[in-house]
Amino acid sequence: MESTNDAALQTRYVLKDGDSFLVANSLGNVVSLSEGLFIQDTRILSTYQLLLGDQEPALLSAAVTQDNVLFVAHMTNRALSAIDEMGAPEGLIHLTRSRFLCKERIFERITCVNYGARPARLPLRFKLAADFVDMFEVRGSKRSARGRLFESETGDWGYGFRYEGLDRVVRTSSVLFSRTPRFLEPGLLELMVALDPGGSDELYIEIGATPEGAPTRERYRNEASTARRRMRRRQRRGARVASGGPLFDQWMRRSRSDLALLTSELETGPYPYAGIPWFSTPFGRDAVITALQTLWLDPALAKGVLSFLAKHQAKEDSPFLDAAPGKILHETRKGEMSTLKELPFGLYYGGVDTTPLFIALAGAYLRRTGDVETIESLWPALLAATQWIERVCDSDPNGFLVYVRGTDLGLANQGWKDSGDAVFHADGRLAEGPIALVEVQGYVYAALRTMAELGESRDPDAAERWSRRAEELRIAVEKLFWMEDAGYYGMALDGAGELCAVRTSNAGHLLFVGLPSPERAASVAEQLMSPAFFSGWGVRTVARGESRFNPISYHNGSVWPHDSALCAFGMARQGVRGAANRLLRGAFEAAVHFDMRVPELFCGFARTQGAPPVAYPIACLPQAWAAGSGLMLLQACLGVEIDGDSQTIHVHRPELPQGIQDVAITGLAVGEHRVDLVFRKVGSRVAAFLDADDSGQVSLQIRN
Structure with missing residues (x-):
């Protein structure tokens, strides 16, 4: 099996929700010792690797959206088998991997598009494992004994994993797909995607501590809206x-x-x-x-x-x-x-x-x-x-x-x-x-x-x-x-x-x-x-x-x-x-x-x-x-200090960052009121004033 060794793959991308977080590489894969899906200091997913046949796709770009909600990776295929009516030369298949964490659960969509002139069949393969190690084990702590890791279980929609710790707590995780996979060997499954010329298809995946039924497009969209709404509320x-x-x-x-x-x-x-x-x-x-x-x-x-x-x-x-x-x-x-x-x-x-x-x-x-x-x-x-x-x-x-x-x-x-x-x-x-x-x-x-x-x-x-x-x-x-x-x-x-x-x-x-x-x-x-x-x-x-x-x-x-x-x-x-x-x-x-x-x-x-x-x-x-x-x-x-009791903003000898001519602090809470505090360069000095103070109750005191 070949592996992509591009320097870009050394970058780690993070998603978090509540007591869960995911660390993966630029392809969205979980393959190294420091990566995985963690919930409450336990790694419930230790391997999660997307392959096209027996090789990783080639990375085009990867990023997390500015609001820190959605991870998106753009990839393309390396050559798939021989160049015949069922294969595809390198660079004709575009894969988009989009995922987010919501309610401590991964929701993922993989979109495949065929830009070739011939039909193509894509063998999407997934390597999966869950080791349920403690975060301190990931950080290097050694244990004299561990609990019992059960064999993974297959079902109509994917894989289930289970571990009983020495603390008698049973920890589980599941990886579910929107269509029934074919199980090739323990920890390896395949879904075949057929694409007409110019055609596209979507696959939905959910990963979490418990199974919630087969993933659907509707649930992906609904939970994505929920994740963005919750993040916007925190950012505002x-x-x-x-x-x-x-x-x-x-x-x-x-x-x-x-x-x-x-x-x-x-x-x-x-x-x-x-x-x-x-x-x-x-x-x-x-x-x-x-x-x-x-x-x-x-x-x-x-x-x-x-x-x-x-x-x-x-x-x-x-x-x-x-x-x-x-x-x-x-x-x-x-x-x-x-x-x-x-x-x-x-x-x-x-x-x-x-x-x-x-x-x-x-x-x-x-x-x-x-x-x-x-x-x-x-x-x-x-x-x-x-x-x-x-x-x-x-x-x-x-x-x-x-x-x-x-x-x-x-x-x-x-x-x-x-x-x-x-x-x-x-x-x-x-x-x-x-x-x-x-x-x-x-x-x-x-x-x-x-x-x-x-x-x-x-x-x-x-x-x-x-x-x-x-x-x-x-x-x-x-x-x-x-x-x-x-x-x-x-x-x-x-x-x-x-x-x-x-x-x-x-x-x-x-x-x-x-x-x-x-x-x-x-x-x-x-x-x-x-x-x-x-x-x-x-x-x-x-x-x-x-x-x-x-x-x-x-x-x-x-x-x-x-x-x-x-x-x-x-x-x-x-x-x-x-x-x-x-x-x-x-x-x-x-x-x-x-x-x-x-x-x-x-x-x-x-x-x-x-x-x-x-x-x-x-x-x-x-x-x-x-x-x-x-x-x-x-x-x-x-030089800003705010006195909430007297509803006074004190500004002492303000300086603006080098190359910046003005800074506005909008929606600043002072007591029961909200104001905009504006700094502006005027010649060699920096002026400060209140804007949008409808209450007239907030005062500004400036010392130079």
Whole structure:
């Protein structure tokens, strides 16, 4: 059997709906170890390959529609048998493969057209398999035993697969066709399509956890309408960005489309799953940061994130789950390995930063919306989260929030840089816990200040204590993390109190929360934009020249778009607006090279004239906080802050993206009203004004 080896086939195309997602190649085939249809962290389809006879068709083009609903591949035949009345020379048959995911089910249509002058018979063959492996097995985890995989079952309309896990749960899947296939051998079936000259025919296929009867054209059309309608509803939520730059607008639209794709409608509201393929599940940290990135445009996402995380807040101690009362969820999984507790990730709390970030998001949400009612409902969760932070800080000699994993199965590092080698000393030694990360102390500072603000009317004594603790923490960070010789903050303190004297992007997050003094903030900003950090595309996670620096590592020299955006927002907050604009330009130009879809991360090589950014081979694409990074970068440049309570939009020293003359934020919710906020270049200045404010209740305050 021949196989197409075109470089284009290395591209992966993703569809998602709810707790299901599909990863396939450019032909629409599922053939590699990282591809498949996954539902609730289990791969229910591991091979799905369309063949014409004994070979794959030739690829013409492949794409997912801009709304992220429909995958379409155009293909043609290689020569089919001999060139006689029943064969077809190469390139005379056009195949269109169209598919979408709706209600966690694949709906597919294959259209065949004969452009030849003779009749043709097309042997459409399908290779099928379902291995029911857990997502962690796909990622490389080894299991000592697995459940029972039954032989596949044939029926009038296709194949059925069944697996009984060690958790006693029976998982099934089916692949059904709109006409009865001929079964050639286990896992291989054929449908013969006869085409007259100029003739066409259609085949419909459905794949899901359960059989729903023979596929039909009518059901395909109805479910396609449902899928588009649901996606449009998600994409229309929140304000929109439009500018005079077509490519820039395309990036903004793709970012919003990716966020809509990754967002699942849960009982608690909308929630952005972290990324596909490895993290298509609720993550705490990722969702909170994504909500912060999009808060100015779509507060509803933040409300959904806060509600979900409060609902799943830890109630008891569990070293296996790294849980403690008040702690906020790191991630949740539904696969067999998590159910059996072979791994702790069913409800896992091994993230040291998610809890303070949760509190900080609540405060930011209240300032943005004035929604006191939601904060009142969250108050018990916010109190419990703060109490956990205070207990941990009280146990540390320096009063810092530290982490050490409960068991060897948990994450060794529990900040956002959670690789095993991500926290280290200047000589390259790995840090040993308990570890206090510098950016985490910044998040705690923000959380304590938030609680002080929220507590003024609820518990004045506690509010005063939280305010005092925030200031004490700020002083301790300035004293113990600052490296005078380097003019920069160290990455972490290890369990022995020794500073990891390494320059990393972590310090940029201190600017985001406003902890450093103005002089130190300026020094950090200057270095973040130096060649040691700024690659030309974004901020490296580790400065070039530091130990363990490696531009192709996961966390030690690569560029993460969300990290760059947080640093940029922090620099803009400190008045370094030009740096944010340079980072926005670099991110936009990187997005152009990545077909407007910014990946989870890419390599940290220095930008070279005429060369694209270097992709990281196993990065998630799409990834929620990568998709949200452009929106945060734009906010940083425009200098927009919204006070929902006073119904005031504050704009501070706005700058437009390079080459863009105007930007409009339409349908911006401010209190109970919606307005259009317009920025326009006037000479050397940027003017800002409100348009379509029929209420007259929203005010705009501009500081230059």
